[in-house]
Amino acid sequence: MPQTFRHMIRLTAVLVVTGLVAVGCGRKGDLDPPSTPNSMQNKRTDTTQPQVQERKFFLDPLL
16 A cells, blocks of 8 residues: 555544544533522513514424
8 A cells, every 4th residue: 555545544543533532522410500599590580571472484384
């Protein structure tokens, strides 16, 4: 095999391994807890907003 072909195979292998390592990086486990206390989560501060009527969209049946 010519030297350039071996070099190309080696370079491809290094790039594939680097990509696999980069994809595998990260933290496993639960998500970080929110910074707001549990008693304040999912509560609206402004309830005076009027209800918005849902509009139909032509692609809705696909969902």
